[in-house]
Amino acid sequence: MNELPLWQEVQKDLQEVEAELLRQVDAPDPVLSQAARHLVQAGGKRLRPAFAILAARCCGAPLERVLPLAVALEMIHMATLVHDDVIDASPLRRGRPTVWARWGQELSLHTGDYLFARSLLLVAAYDDPRIPSILAATSIQMVQGELHQLADAFDLDVSVRDYLKRIYRKTALLIAASCRLGAIAAGAGEAAIRHLDHYGRNLGVAFQITDDVLDMVADPERLGKPIGSDLRQGVITLPAIYALRACPKKHKLVCLLAKRDKTAAEIQEVIELIKNCGGIEYALALAERYLDRARQHALFLPKGPARDTLKGLTYYVRTRGI
Amino acid sequence: MNELPLWQEVQKDLQEVEAELLRQVDAPDPVLSQAARHLVQAGGKRLRPAFAILAARCCGAPLERVLPLAVALEMIHMATLVHDDVIDASPLRRGRPTVWARWGQELSLHTGDYLFARSLLLVAAYDDPRIPSILAATSIQMVQGELHQLADAFDLDVSVRDYLKRIYRKTALLIAASCRLGAIAAGAGEAAIRHLDHYGRNLGVAFQITDDVLDMVADPERLGKPIGSDLRQGVITLPAIYALRACPKKHKLVCLLAKRDKTAAEIQEVIELIKNCGGIEYALALAERYLDRARQHALFLPKGPARDTLKGLTYYVRTRGI
Numbered sequence: 001m002n003e004l005p006l007w008q009e010v011q012k013d014l015q016e017v018e019a020e021l022l023r024q025v026d027a028p029d030p031v032l033s034q035a036a037r038h039l040v041q042a043g044g045k046r047l048r049p050a051f052a053i054l055a056a057r058c059c060g061a062p063l064e065r066v067l068p069l070a071v072a073l074e075m076i077h078m079a080t081l082v083h084d085d086v087i088d089a090s091p092l093r094r095g096r097p098t099v100w101a102r103w104g105q106e107l108s109l110h111t112g113d114y115l116f117a118r119s120l121l122l123v124a125a126y127d128d129p130r131i132p133s134i135l136a137a138t139s140i141q142m143v144q145g146e147l148h149q150l151a152d153a154f155d156l157d158v159s160v161r162d163y164l165k166r167i168y169r170k171t172a173l174l175i176a177a178s179c180r181l182g183a184i185a186a187g188a189g190e191a192a193i194r195h196l197d198h199y200g201r202n203l204g205v206a207f208q209i210t211d212d213v214l215d216m217v218a219d220p221e222r223l224g225k226p227i228g229s230d231l232r233q234g235v236i237t238l239p240a241i242y243a244l245r246a247c248p249k250k251h252k253l254v255c256l257l258a259k260r261d262k263t264a265a266e267i268q269e270v271i272e273l274i275k276n277c278g279g280i281e282y283a284l285a286l287a288e289r290y291l292d293r294a295r296q297h298a299l300f301l302p303k304g305p306a307r308d309t310l311k312g313l314t315y316y317v318r319t320r321g322i
Numbered sequence: 323m324n325e326l327p328l329w330q331e332v333q334k335d336l337q338e339v340e341a342e343l344l345r346q347v348d349a350p351d352p353v354l355s356q357a358a359r360h361l362v363q364a365g366g367k368r369l370r371p372a373f374a375i376l377a378a379r380c381c382g383a384p385l386e387r388v389l390p391l392a393v394a395l396e397m398i399h400m401a402t403l404v405h406d407d408v409i410d411a412s413p414l415r416r417g418r419p420t421v422w423a424r425w426g427q428e429l430s431l432h433t434g435d436y437l438f439a440r441s442l443l444l445v446a447a448y449d450d451p452r453i454p455s456i457l458a459a460t461s462i463q464m465v466q467g468e469l470h471q472l473a474d475a476f477d478l479d480v481s482v483r484d485y486l487k488r489i490y491r492k493t494a495l496l497i498a499a500s501c502r503l504g505a506i507a508a509g510a511g512e513a514a515i516r517h518l519d520h521y522g523r524n525l526g527v528a529f530q531i532t533d534d535v536l537d538m539v540a541d542p543e544r545l546g547k548p549i550g551s552d553l554r555q556g557v558i559t560l561p562a563i564y565a566l567r568a569c570p571k572k573h574k575l576v577c578l579l580a581k582r583d584k585t586a587a588e589i590q591e592v593i594e595l596i597k598n599c600g601g602i603e604y605a606l607a608l609a610e611r612y613l614d615r616a617r618q619h620a621l622f623l624p625k626g627p628a629r630d631t632l633k634g635l636t637y638y639v640r641t642r643g644i
Contacts, residue, residue, distance in 0.1 A: 027466065028466060029469045029470065031473065032465075032469055087431060105408070105409065107469070107472070109405055109408065110465050110468055112435075113402075113434075113435075113438070113461070114462060116435070116438065117459075117462045117465065118458070118462055120442050120458040121458035121459055121462060124451055124454040129447070129449070133446040137439075139435070139439035139442075143436040143439065144349065144351050144354065147351045147353065147429070147432055148351065150432075151353065
């Protein structure tokens with residue numbers, strides 16, 4: 001992502017986020033420091049800090065005002081990733097061994113708890129009590145989203161509506177919170193806060209839809225992990241939900257999707273069935289509708305390079321890695 | 323604990339804590355609600371809420387002022403317990419199946435994260451930013467304490483000083499934070515806050531020492547789990563540290579303590595060796611010194627039934643279950 005020209009607007013700010021992240025995860029315990037540093041150095045798009053910074057800049061605030069928040073948002077995101085890796089027993093993330101694979105369950109669990117607590121300590125220093133409140137409330141909803149995903153696993157009767165509700169909590173909420181909190185940290189008025197919140201919600205939903213598409217069609221090397229991991233875990237995503245209605249070999253698809261331990265060939269077969277009936281195009285078209293809405297909300301924000309970048313990011317979400 | 327007359331001072335308040343806890347853990351997700359309710363109904367001494375309430379009452383505040391904090395403290399404690407049960411793969415806690423045993427790893431992990439986030443949401447509503455700050459900072463230190471315990475496992479060269487530092491973080495800090503935050507929520511002055519903090523630190527250390535003693539000498543039925551669980555996990559506690567110096571069969575003890583998979587007979591043998599050389603008495607005498615110090619700090623608090631109860635609790639810690 002960093003190579004995109006539109007990203008240059010926050011490139012320098014994100015370098016400061018990176019330095020502050022490394023400072024923040026430093027702990028007296030050497031193993032904890034190492035694990036947390038490993039997580040930071042595994043990289044990532046730093047989407048949430050970028051949105052918080054762009055939102056704050058859009059509302060006229062300097063980086064210093066939003067930096068602790070930006071770092072806290074990334075640490076909360078990292079905390080969920082490290083716990084997810086325990087749950088999914090994932091050996092790799094972004095092409096590197098996970099904390100779980102390298103240091104085991106106990107340390108992964110503690111690292112997640114540690115990062116979460118650190119992020120809340122960081123935002124507790126803001127004078128606006130809405131900031132820790134919104135962050136804690138968002139975390140609560142994210143857990144509920146994860147549990148929905150667990151409850152819906154291998155449930156082939158899941159609707160588009162259920163799916164959207166699940167990804168809204170799982171992903172869109174933290175992106176929306178990043179935008180909204182960036183505006184709050186900047187001391188923005190209610191209207192800007194609301195438009196940034198809606199921008200984030202819509203963009204977040206589109207981001208997760210395309211993420212779910214990438215899990216079926218991406219180059220595994222670029223993805224940093226094998227494709228089809230959702231299918232293996234029984235997570236029924238939008239292309240599959242569409243294919244369950246549109247696929248001419250519906251019964252074949254049902255049997256394959258419901259199967260618990262799919263072989264690599266079966267995963268490939270499911271993906272082909274989904275692709276052939278237009279499941280990917282359907283999902284991307286729906287993502288595009290959400291991106292359109294995000295763009296509409298961006299129009300109401302104060303003019304300037306930060307707004308242009310926020311608008312530009314909606315095009316990036318559609319095209320990344322596909 | 324609830325049967326003790328001294329506890330009557332907070333008995334009615336703790337009933338309100340109980341009701342509020344059940345209200346707070348209620349979630350839209352039925353499994354999450356069930357698991358969280360299971361945790362609440364498994365009971366517990368509610369020490370942390372009791373300390374927060376007594377500290378607040380001691381400083382002249384009504385229950386309403388401290389209730390959200392009291393509930394948040396118990397939820398943070400429950401969050402650490404549910405994550406610990408995953409790490410230790412514990413089938414039982416307080417004689418009941420753990421969330422881990424009943425609902426598995428994924429739900430246990432999410433339940434812990436959920437309770438932690440809910441507790442921070444609750445305290446974010448206080449107008450004093452010290453309250454969320456201290457709670458987040460305490461959580462960070464607690465994780466570090468857990469990691470120290472992990473790093474020290476099966477390390478027979480651990481000193482009394484290492485041990486005290488570890489239990490200080492693992493247990494005493496949250497009890498001290500309960501006392502201190504209760505005073506802060508009550509709007510108390512610096513002196514009362516400081517004495518309550520020191521009271522909590524000293525009592526918390528003594529509490530963990532006696533807890534570690536109970537793991538060797540308690541009636542398993544009253545303990546709600548088999549004795550010797552620390553020894554099985556290689557957690558070297560104070561009676562063992564003392565025995566490693568004082569036991570006439572030192573080499574025998576070293577070999578047994580260092581052994582990874584101890585049989586029930588070996589656990590019993592270790593306990594006998596520790597008992598016979600005075601390890602239990604040594605630990606209890608050290609606990610008594612900490613309780614003395616806690617009592618000294620209680621003397622500086624405003625007179626009244628809350629202070630009497632805080633003082634009385636120091637006697638309870640010494641005698642419970644032994």
